[in-house]
Amino acid sequence: MSELRIKKLMIANYRSFKERVVFNFPNNDYLKPISIIGYNNSGKTNMLNAILYSIGYKYTTKETFTINDFYNRQIDNVPNIGILLESSIENKFDGRQANLNGYQQLEIQIDGIEIEGAKFKSLDPTGQHENWQSFGALKYYNVFYINFHNIKEEIKTKKTSWGNLSTFLAKHIHKLVETDSILVDKKVEFDRQTKEATENVLRDSLLQSFIEKIRFNYSTNLRNNDCHVEFGLPNYEDIFLQMLFKIGLNGNSENLIPIEQFGDGFISMFVMAVIQAIAETNTEDKCIFLFEEPESFLHENHQEYFYKMVLCPLANKGHQVIYTTHSDKMIDIFDTKSIIRLEFDENEKRTVCKYNNTEEEPNFENIVQINNFNSYIKSIEPNLNKILFSRKVILVEGPNDLLCYTHAFEKTIYEITGDYNFSKAYLNFRNISILPHHGKATALYLLKLCKHFGLDYFLINDLDMEIDIIEELNNFGEITELQESDLYLLDEFENRNSTSKGIITTNFNLLKSAGIEKIHFNIPKLEGVIGYESNDKNSLNIWNRLQEIEVFGIDFLPESLTSFLELDSITEIADL
Numbered sequence: 001m002s003e004l005r006i007k008k009l010m011i012a013n014y015r016s017f018k019e020r021v022v023f024n025f026p027n028n029d030y031l032k033p034i035s036i037i038g039y040n041n042s043g044k045t046n047m048l049n050a051i052l053y054s055i056g057y058k059y060t061t062k063e064t065f066t067i068n069d070f071y072n073r074q075i076d077n078v079p080n081i082g083i084l085l086e087s088s089i090e091n092k093f094d095g096r097q098a099n100l101n102g103y104q105q106l107e108i109q110i111d112g113i114e115i116e117g118a119k120f121k122s123l124d125p126t127g128q129h130e131n132w133q134s135f136g137a138l139k140y141y142n143v144f145y146i147n148f149h150n151i152k153e154e155i156k157t158k159k160t161s162w163g164n165l166s167t168f169l170a171k172h173i174h175k176l177v178e179t180d181s182i183l184v185d186k187k188v189e190f191d192r193q194t195k196e197a198t199e200n201v202l203r204d205s206l207l208q209s210f211i212e213k214i215r216f217n218y219s220t221n222l223r224n225n226d227c228h229v230e231f232g233l234p235n236y237e238d239i240f241l242q243m244l245f246k247i248g249l250n251g252n253s254e255n256l257i258p259i260e261q262f263g264d265g266f267i268s269m270f271v272m273a274v275i276q277a278i279a280e281t282n283t284e285d286k287c288i289f290l291f292e293e294p295e296s297f298l299h300e301n302h303q304e305y306f307y308k309m310v311l312c313p314l315a316n317k318g319h320q321v322i323y324t325t326h327s328d329k330m331i332d333i334f335d336t337k338s339i340i341r342l343e344f345d346e347n348e349k350r351t352v353c354k355y356n357n358t359e360e361e362p363n364f365e366n367i368v369q370i371n372n373f374n375s376y377i378k379s380i381e382p383n384l385n386k387i388l389f390s391r392k393v394i395l396v397e398g399p400n401d402l403l404c405y406t407h408a409f410e411k412t413i414y415e416i417t418g419d420y421n422f423s424k425a426y427l428n429f430r431n432i433s434i435l436p437h438h439g440k441a442t443a444l445y446l447l448k449l450c451k452h453f454g455l456d457y458f459l460i461n462d463l464d465m466e467i468d469i470i471e472e473l474n475n476f477g478e479i480t481e482l483q484e485s486d487l488y489l490l491d492e493f494e495n496r497n498s499t500s501k502g503i504i505t506t507n508f509n510l511l512k513s514a515g516i517e518k519i520h521f522n523i524p525k526l527e528g529v530i531g532y533e534s535n536d537k538n539s540l541n542i543w544n545r546l547q548e549i550e551v552f553g554i555d556f557l558p559e560s561l562t563s564f565l566e567l568d569s570i571t572e573i574a575d576l
Contacts, residue, residue: 001088003028003286004100004141005320006051008084013077015046015069018350020080023047025320026337026358028086028286033311033321035331038342039389039431043351044324047342048292051322054083054104054120055288056138057145062117065108071350075113081106084125089133090140098137103127142287144168144278148296151267155259157241170241172278177240187236198232207231245270264297272310279314289314291323295330303329328385333449341453343391354454379442380449386433387449392456392564394434395446400542401460401526402436407543408552409434409565416570430566440506447513458564459514463521464503473508474516482508520558529556 005028012020025034036044052058071077087100102124109117122134146154146168157170165171177183202208215229234242246256247270259270275289294311295303307330315321325331332338341355387393396402414423427434437443443459450457463470469487476482483489488504490496496504511519522529532545562568 001284001286002090002141003086003088004055004143004288005086005286006055006083006288006322007086009047009051009054010080010082011047011050012080013071014050014079014081015071016041016043016344016351017046017050018071018077018348021351021353023340023353023356024358025322028318028320030337030358031316031318032332032335032338033307033315033323034338034340036322036324036340036342037326037331037388038344039326039391042342042344044342045292046351047340048290048322048324050081051083051290052145054081054106055085055100055143056104056120057143057290060106060118060120062115065115065118067115075110078108078110079106087137087141090137092136092140097133098140099131099133100137100141101125102131102134104134142282142285143290144172144275144287145290145292146271146275146294147292148268148271148294149292151264151271151297152260154271155245155267157243159238159241165241169274173240174237177237190236194233202231265299265302268294268297269302272306275310275314279317279319282319283317287319289319289321289323291321293324293326295325295327300327300329303327306330326389328388331388333384333388336452339453341388343454346391355452376445379436379438380445383433383435383446386435387446387455388453390433390455391431392433392458393446393450394432394458394460394561394564395437395443396434396460397440397443397462397526398436398438400537400539402434403539403543404526404530404546404556405460406434407546408557412552412557412562412567413570416567426570432565440510443510444513447510456564457514457518458561459510459519460561461507461510461519461521462525463507463523464525465500465507466524468521468523469504469507470511470516470521473504473511476508479505479508517560518564520561522556 006025008025009023010020011017011023026032036047038044049058053060053064058064065079067073067075069079071079082103082105084103085100089101090098092098100122102122104120104122107117107119107121108115122131123129124131148154154167155169156167157165157173159165159170165174202211211229211231215227218229219225219227233239245259247259247262248254248256259267262270278287291311294306298306311321311323311330323330336355337358339355340353343352343354344350345352394405396405409427410423413426414420417423422429437446440461443461447457447459449455472487473482476485482504488496488501491500507521527533527535527542530542530545530549532542534541
């Protein structure tokens with residue numbers, strides 16, 4: 001039984017990666033697929049490529065890397081990729097042993113101007129001694145890589161013009177043909193029968209005469225060198241790579257259609273079945289499966305189906321499953337050991353790891369308790385994608401807050417740029433999401449998620465009090481200290497009622513959870529700040545009131561919020 005598993009990955013100066021980033025992967029007793037998430041251009045594909053090179057799936061030579069692979073395209077930023085593997089020890093065909101236990105470390109030689117050489121050096125688990133058993137070892141383990149962006153390419157089984165096998169399906173079929181004793185035993189008889197059948201079909205035919213003329217002319221062209229020309233089937237091992245998968249729809253076995261003629265979604269479902277079949281036939285081996293955005297071409301329901309019926313069962317069988325994704329349907333938010341979250345730091349212009357924790361087991365049970373299920377369905381579940389795949393998140397209290405702040409942002413940006421479409425798309429351009437939390441209790445849950453995944457956030461809430469007590473609240477360190485104070489106990493020299501105490505407590509919890517620079521309170525409420533005197537929550541009337549406002553003041557758009565929105569950079573963008 002062969003077994004191969006990634007324990008640790010190190011990347012520096014490779015494409016979008018600058019400073020050394022170390023990724024840890026859970027132990028082999030962790031039976032969940034590992035998702036690499038992040039918004040567009042955050043570095044997910046670069047990370048997956050680093051894995052493919054370091055385990056030897058993609059071969060490394062002097063020509064493998066170019067200046068484009070060096071961070072910031074500077075020759076001094078030499079890519080540094082290393083991986084720590086854990087493997088079984090396998091017997092090679094020549095009696096030697098294959099062993100990938102230890103480190104694979106990229107070594108690139110440069111002369112100061114160009115690349116002179118590149119290779120991966122293998123070291124034992126201590127990192128002190130070279131591991132000579134790693135040479136040519138990968139073929140004795142099972143690694144499957146599928147790029148779902150090129151799904152039609154992934155089902156091709158023919159060799160390339162260089163005689164190589166480029167897809168996971170071709171490699172797996174070739175391995176089955178090579179190692180299956182039943183197929184090997186039938187080779188001689190198959191060759192005899194096919195040769196005999198071909199000769200019988202061609203005998204006395206125009207095609208045979210045509211082939212004979214080719215042979216005669218070819219021999220003449222070779223200066224009468226007597227040569228044999230045969231027109232027949234490929235070699236036994238290659239025949240299976242020339243075959244096609246054909247599909248009969250609705251049980252029709254007569255009119256079959258090659259699988260490559262179908263659409264990308266249909267082919268994705270076929271590849272799904274291939275992956276399942278590989279897992280079902282590899283009952284002893286522990287494989288590595290690497291997938292690039294498997295949700296491509298799948299609708300949400302099938303994305304979730306793929307996660308639950310393919311990825312999770314693969315991992316549950318002991319295989320290591322690592323994949324990149326943009327879909328919240330293909331992650332487990334309540335088991336975040338399975339999540340690696342990347343971001344691209346806009347200031348330092350490099351990929352950073354915002355979340356990768358294989359030790360801590362966060363407790364999100366309070367989010368999904370049945371008594372909080374309403375809050376979860378309204379605020380957490382619909383916004384999961386925005387939380388995980390945005391660069392920043394603005395949390396507002398409700399639908400009318402969303403309406404008002406979206407309008408205020410667009411109006412402010414339009415006044416700077418004069419570009420209507422850009423003002424509408426600015427938040428998308430900056431990858432900033434704005435979403436309602438529908439309640440202060442739920443806001444605390446959302447804040448917890450944002451902080452857990454290292455997501456930058458800003459919280460906007462109603463204070464629900466007539467006087468500004470924010471600075472005073474912030475001066476208290478603990479809730480017990482607050483509850484012993486006059487601010488909490490008294491309201492204009494009278495005992496404060498329980499409702500008012502509850503409001504103060506909630507605001508204190510929000511303030512301390514978010515941090516004073518990351519929160520804004522509308523005093524007393526949103527409606528009062530924008531000058532809407534009614535409390536009817538009528539969105540149309542509020543919208544009409546917004547049209548009357550020429551300038552939004554700092555009581556509505558504080559400097560901390562405009563800074564969070566990076567409005568100071570808009571002029572530079574507009575000039576471009």
